[in-house]
Amino acid sequence: MATGKYPSGIAILYPLVKFRTIKIPIPITAVAKTSGVRLWTARTNAIAPRRYDLRLRPDLAACAFSGSAAVAVAVSVPTRHLVLNAAELAVDGSSVRFQDLVPSEVVLFEEDEILVIGFDQDLPIGEGVLKMDFTGTLNDQMRGFYRSKYEYKGESKNMAVTQFEAADARRCFPCWDEPSFKAKFKLTLEVPLELVALSNMPATKEEVHGPLKTVYYEESPLMSTYLVAIVVGLFDYVEGSTLEGTKVRVYAQVGKSNQGKFALDVAVKSLDLYKDYFATPYPLPKLDMVAIPDFAAGAMENYGLVTYRETALLYDELLSSASNKQQVAITVAHELAHQWFGNLVTMEWWTHLWLNEGFASWVSYLAVEALFPEWNNWTQFLDETTSGLRLDALAESHPIEVDINHASEIDAIFDSISYDKGASVIRMLQSYLGAERFQKALASYIKKYAYSNAKTEDLWAVLEDETGEPVKDLMTTWTKQQGYPVIYAKLDGRDLHLEQAQFLSDGSSGPGLWIVPITSCCGSYDAQKKFLLKGKTDKVHIDGQNAGGEKSENCWIKLNIDQTGFYRVKYDDELAAGLEKAIKAKKLSLMDKIGIVEDSYSLSVARKQTLTSLLRLLNAYRDESDYTVLSHVTSVCLGIDKISVDATPELCRNIKQLLINLLLSAAKTLGWDPKDGESHLDVMLRSLLLIALVKLGHEETINEGVRRFHIFLKDRKTNLLPPDTRKASYLAVMRTVTTSSRAGYDALLKIYRETAEAQEKSRVLGSLSSCPDKDIVLEALNFMLTDEVRNQDAFYVLGGISLEGREVAWEWLKENWDRVLKTWPSSSLISDFVKSTVSRFTTEEKAAEVSEFFAGKTKPSFERALKQSLERVRINARWIESIRSEPTLGQTVHELLQHEL
Template structure:
């Protein structure tokens, strides 16, 4: 799964499908005539004393992170009948089980369902009679269904059967509804999204990744609709205005990968050289927007087949764009679901950034078909095995398909996000203990994805790409159709490489954080020291086995060693070079750590940057490390600003992009620290970016690179935010032309967000014409990418009254629930307004977004930018008064820690001597 924002009868076991549950004509009547147990509420017993007794009786099954192993599922025969008008569904399931020990209980997961208690039955192959339940009980908070039988079930194979019903919810999880328009009429589609633990909201099941089984799925739907599932259709039966669709039995897989989608769709299709049919489904009329993703998918399947030395394991691959989708995409086996922005690309109206996102997201999800689906993590503690590897491999694929994108340099953005989150004391290890399903959502974060991918890149760099690839292929073959833990991967890599992989990686996955390596020259030698780096500047306690790489004055020779102590001294082959040459540690930023140089080494590196002797990756790394050290109080802001001046003629997109990000954060923190410095700081940054702005210009050039197209949008957005008058004037002129002609060449997609930001910078309560015009564009477009561009720009306004109007607009029906988070980033002038808005609307926000990870975005986006200890107290008091919410607990602590870090940085800046003189000199420097 990928986040968005830079983010689904009688039992006969023969194989021809003739024994599937036929229930379309009588399933609803059977359920309505029985006495359902409502699994959305408390126990279904009228006697309160009896309720307490039952609760105590099943206490052994409460608060357990894992289901008991009395029974193991082998195959599900699942029948679902969604009602898209009433937004409900009915279902029946026959689960073939292996009873492995003597028991009167079967314990599985269920939530938000009504189970027909009278339909629950177990039929053993070792006994002629069926077994009826004595009690059917839900442990609501634990989402566990306990089936108690009157006698022990015989060890061996049997079939558990039951019927149930539920609601097609609007929470974008479980079996839910999404809306779309067709011929001017609003319609519903039915969609599944089961990761991490929401298959239980669609059907009773063993909803844990280790409980793999095969699935035979049957859907009963209106005959005019398209019905998709993981596997190809083997038969359709028409019955009036309904049809029953039978699907081929799946290979063994986890419940979170089961998928079904029902609605009206167009598609484009192609096939791989191996004959795998690949389709991209989308809303009617948008099929052409699926062609780019289709081409990427077909080529990526071939690339992964070679890299993993294992072919794609299913007979087809469908990818579908869903209008309402909480994550960026989800890797359901054979039926991958996406946000529209992550799958569809419009040649005319999509930006270069949209194209790159489609390519990398498709590559990420298809990597999961091997790393996650074929070989699955044993438990959520090992989530990073799925997400870290899929993130890393997606760059491998993108580099193979689009080498001109220099995607491995762009990968450093992933590392940076991982480093920034892991620099908090409220971070967590890559392998984090999960004790309840409610805790899982929060670990779909930059640690599992970005730090995970970064330590994989570090390990690959250490072992070498050939050895690493051979080991991965061996790992895939060994654990195919099974589950694995982190240690299983290390064992294969160690066996293949003869390197101490477990020793090396143990410190990176079992403990949170990472080191800062301090490097100094002493007696013609290099002295290395490692300490845990914390953005707060506080001392840490961790110690790592660090793969150190370094080069001295040239990339022709590189030295490497493992730093497994707190300090170590290294001899240089030519000691004289220490006084005459630059030295770069962590060559090409392959390692997940920061480096702090002494003053002598820093000065030489700054000169090497200006004279363009360092690689783009190393120029990026020096800047990023310096920014982090300044935030932590280990480097004066004046030193950071002086270093930033060395990047004025920087040619590489990714390095400039990081420079842009750093400048935005510095400008904000300076404004909080000393308002008298703000204008000079902004003038300095404008001067730094002027060289690139003049080179690249507002208008795209014939034959220009993909990277220049990416840079143009980011560069002019930043100049607009900084208040560069020429940018604001040109942008508003182009926007007026766009309002007259939506196809004007003056406003190509790559600069639209920049222009929209510039328009909002000019908006005030007395002149809101730009705001009203942007809302008009928003309402008229049906392109999701355009809508999110506009939402991301609206908060740029400096007028608090307009900011409040923007935030209130986010809560209207005009903004899809999935997209609200794009509008939460507001200007510095709007921080307090956003906080008051959050407090006022917290009840509505938690009711709407409280059952998924999107709620964490509200907290982090609105709380994190503050920079005072008074605000920390206010935030803590507000959330303490609103009760415990496990789903945001970690995010809230991290956000509060960021506020404390900002406050400390503000105080450091206020006390820095000669900062004002330095800023003034830089602002008025002549280039």
Template sequence: MTPCNLKTSLIDFSSCRCDTPAPPAPAAAGGSAGQFRGQARLPRFAAPRHYELRLRPDLVACTFSGTVAITLTVTASTQFLVLNAADLSVNSTSVRFQALTPTEVVLFKEDGILVLGFAKQLPLGDGVLKMDFSGTLNDQMRGFYRSKYQYKGKERNMAVTQFESVDARRCFPCWDEPAFKAKFKLTLEVPSELTAMSNMPVANTTFAGPIKILRYQESPLMSTYLVAIVVGLFEYVEGMTVKGTRVRVYTQVGKSSQGKFALDVGVKSLNLFKDYFGTPYPLPKLDMVAIPDFAAGAMENYGLVTYRDVALLFDDKSSSASGKQKVAITVAHELAHQWFGNLVTMEWWTHLWLNEGFATWVSHLAVDTFFPQWNIWAQFLDSTTTALRLDSLEESHPIEVEIYHASEVDQIFDAISYEKGASVIRMLHSYLGADRFQTALASYIKKYAYSNAKTEDLWAVFEKETGEPVKDLMTSWTKQKGYPVINAKLKGNDMELEQAQFLLDGSSGPGMWIVPITSGCGAYDTQKKFLLKLKRDKLVIALQCGDRKKGGNFWTKLNVNGTGFYRVKYDDELGAALQNALETKKLSLMDKIGILDDAHALSIARQQTLASLLRLLYCYRGEADYSVLSHINSVTASIAKISFDATPGLAADIKQLLIKILLSPAEKLGWDPKNGESHLDVMLRPMLLIALVQLGHGKTINEGVRRFNIFIHDHNTALLPPDTRKAAYLAVMQNVTSSNRSGYDALRKVYKESAEGEERLRVLGILSSCQDKGIVLESLNLIFTDEVRSQDAYVPLRGLQTEAREIAWNWLKENWERISKTISASSLVGDFIKAIVPLFTSNAKASEISQFFATRTAPGFERTVKQSLENVQISARWVEGIKSEPGLAQTVRELLGKP
């Protein structure tokens, strides 16, 4: 089969403010096409209104050809048309605008810009631009690309599009910016036996020998990055919304039953969102498709949503409970985009968070509606914690980040745009109340339907609908990076509050926020809310919070249930009272999480000791809730990692203490599922078992190995169901060496023979989880073989242990050129850096890594390098602080019950 590799250059736009498009004046003055070289955004003297697009993909030769007729409006005097194209061959002799033939047809490859120059001024008003073009179905998982799959024992190709953010130009010449919305009418010529899908339903089909010609209905106004095409062999399951919208889930042949859960969530999501957003779903159908090769998790193309297999497919026998939950959240997220992103679209990538923050938040709202027993809002605090960690770096960025180069866009598809965006939306929702928030949001959707909006437009609608100072409040959160720590001190009957920007390196930044403060105590029926607008203010303590003089009963908690995006540092008296409330089970689940996360961050920043963090952590022994234990597990993993370098002589005792905290709930659950147990208990079991294996708990490791040895011989899934397999696989890897590799080879066999995507990822993600150099290198080098799809190239790095970090770093240095050349998506290259660099905890290593990347960064992952290096420096500072911390060893022995 002809390979489809296609080398392309990175788009490298010159610096230009994202809100300042290139002016039309130079074009009016004549000149040459060269004046448009290096433009960051397209000039506005012409805009598309309608595309007639015809494509002919060849799935054997891995090529495609096409024609496009673009109806556009010329609004200013110009001799040029400037649009986007990349990796395309444009037939210059075919180019026509009305009856005019261009005198220049110039493609600036480095900019992704196609310039058409004409001998005279173009007539104002509407006209049609036509051209023929061709390209390659590439292997880069962007633009128009090929994905490989098996059918009847043979490898087949399917054709797939992935256009977000700036890759529609790799499929057809177009105005490839979100603000240039237009209608699309698509025609596809494909082999008759294949299924071909696009955003809209098929209007009619004709046949020409072995080829069928599909003409699709005209789309509503939409941005180019949402156009979608999928061609291949599929089967589907189908459902219907209450309003009669047809919903289908397409899978590879033989797997349609695995699409039933996603179909159910999809239908429910469309029903819910039409009411929540106050606007019907705008298209006549919705298709969701599982794609074998897919760089992202999923993509919200209008009416044709594409997913990785594992993000869409669920099987009761082979999938885990956590996998089921991820499918539900991902489907709800992508379908929320049909309104928030597709119907109303950001004006430019600076406002990406409008799409991703809202979709992340509202997906949890939907899943909580469908599955209230999952307690999804408590789990949402995992997202908040992720965002707080990233946003406490000097190398963070604002939610609204200026995008100057198109090649920079990938870097902001991160926890700031998604998780922080969702968290500040949750904060606003809490401040305004559910009803006022929903009413304002529905008004925004109706006002900007089928058009584009900026963040300021959203706040204007919210202010009009609620009468609250939403713009001033939220601007302080979206236009500056970081967040505050609220220092709380008791003084008489007042609590004095002072805000300061929190940074994990222990410093304090210049930021100031309008902070929605909430406080609660007792039965949480005495909550207070107010806006902290100043650096300092006071809060009167409610009488119901207890009498300080009597002792024992007094406590108050700020940031109730973690609805605010900030941390709290309490003085000694407030902290002791809260710890007592924790031990006497007075706190809500979310407040248990918030207290621990804040203490962990303050310890890293050396504002509190590790000993005090361990004492607080010990108060959680016996905790049984999944969400709370998820955060306990994250903190224990962090402490175990840092103790490896900070206290090598004490590390074993610290691990025993961490095991002591986790062991009780793990023993209660055991390895075997129980009839009638909750979804959360099913997810909790593997999390605890994996943690105990990673901490070196011998009994858990031995039991995992025992179960694996039985499972591998007779595939006894009752003994080792999908949920607990990772724990057993990790247990096996603890004993693997180059001279004792039978367990490793058995796992490799599981990986090769499994047809289930989740199982394959489960195995691939643990193969490097040992300290043996030969095995670690063998596992990492799998990414250079046909065994690992490009989309999964980062997965083998997930299992790297601290002890193997030098092996991994040397491997990365030696293979850097190969990795950066063969993996086109900069976000995937960034995953390699994030997996390896933060394993280190010394300034010397940070200097070495910095020197290596000094000449090897690119706009797509430059920020990732800086953030990873900053994390190393923060860890180094934490290590030095722990080394000089008095009383740590005594605290550990005391909590272990040792003399």
């Protein structure tokens, strides 16, 4: 294989002229910098793959693979060049043929991951077969065709796994690696005889050749390259089937298959549910789900062969927590929704990623709500909405539909905007259109674009045709522009005046203007109003006896009922006081109680209201006992606690005590020990509150956690420390560890080394760096670099870093940056390092220091994460200035504490 320049005169796609196909007789080195996004045939379909016949031979001992490809290619215009994607592959130039034609050159442009095959004559019009042989490495980067390590009978072994989304199929075989180039795939694998070999389709036959076997698979339906999947290793499985007879299996490491039973049950029921919801049967003859020990993401929806982190698929009744059980259900439902929304109907280009992820996230909650109604799942959906709102309030956010100008930029948009905001605006649209009309329209969309590709506009067109509503005009304001509005609400007699402005956490207002579905009620949920706010201002006439200044406890007005809209509301003082009374009187829904506290917190961060008023509002939640509400109240409390350390050191202790008091009553009611017959949500609430009280420094909780930990050490089988309270106990231990008294740290390391359960390992890793002792934090960070910690698990350590350890973590990152960048090249993983170390700071000086360090070091894979982290630092700095200038904060904290006494 040669390296060099594109042949002059080759037709390529040039992004700076909006993807028009043009002839540019200039060297590739001048063009590659801007042409590495989409292949030159992408807009013309002049050359397109129709069918891949792939044969792969992974060598697990040598961590390498070899392969051959025969690709049926349709040629519709005269050309002498084939341009496709390849990366980190060695293509045998002498093996390349197109029909009987021998190429004059085979050139790989590594930086742009493009393979150019040139011929001395035009290729024949019609369908021809491109053949080639190639080799590659089973890398350790959890992308492309890679290796994952596991233990079997005390011996370390490798398995071979694929992870191709977004643009890494090219690391396994040369291909047209873009979602719009759908083709059929027929795979053949040569693997050791004793191993399980899985792919998207069922195996048709096996041939044994000594220690090896050749496995042949059915040809797939049309699908995108990023959905092709292969897994080779030692596994056990559990099996079930849908009502239609589709075989479903969950594969896990030998000895762990029973932990797949819960996910299997969820999967079987989800497939049946989605078949009815989308009015389309599951398209493939089987579905396999596999737990992978090393996996960068949470899971991947490969057609018919879904891969997962172990923590996202496996559940053990004795060893896993209630929150883990819930996460398994949500993740399985999410990935299986993709079999329709993403795999059967695929986005046309990564600009429309949200069509995959936003819909899968939304539908997963619909499925789990149907399967486990006692979990109150739609109320928990507000966790997703909150995450989307917080990220989208940054100036360094991005629209749901974001232009992608290079393949290296794709991974960076797998974030809370594509997932959580995407899902939330879908919920908003469903609420506006009505559930039945929305479902019918989605089913029509799936049928119309099955085995094809679609853009966001295609979905809006179907929804408009089915409902007669102005869906495109409404939703374009939410998908094509960044951010969201805050609605300012002011009562004047019986008229409620509304004004919208783009909400930004830095306190400024952006230029955005949205068509906003407004819902409202007054004093009761019985009578609700709905309308579209299309301009900057409008007003609503409030009907009913409780409007216009009546001073009863029923005098309250709530906008954005049940938080179905993706926006915040800033009430005037009179309206805010009414809602505070309604919370105390338990007049509001769980969702509305969540929305009010989340809006108030974010408005305080943005300096649109005071911390003083936020603390008074929080006091209204002191008798709350519901998990879904307290999970948000707790998050707000921890956010206030962190900022108060830097903002008001003299008040920090009193604020901390105020927050502890707010949570303590519910925590004491639940206690440490599980109770017979208690609900799933109560089990989760116990864990939530104990962890929060430990983080807030509540001595009684810390001491009890430490006591239970020492008993647990003597007998690991004791029920005194069940999985749901274990994390609180581990954190309590780490709050007491010092360099000179490190027994607790060493004991946790021992637990980590002795357990084979991924959930338990994650609990320990998330605790090690939470110590106030800076030397111990440094030791935990260095431990993360050892072979004892899988690269996928680094974010647990990073997420646990104590406030006292933030400076140590920053210095550590600077010293180890080159190693981190090399070890964690994936954007999601490298972004975790940046966000976890940078976002904890609260001064302009630190922001300047971070900017200076990264000057000249930024790459597309983490550039957005860095900008967002720096923005958060500056937002915190301004919030602190605002808090310090509040004249009545100290007095209010004192009054609230005295009131509790």
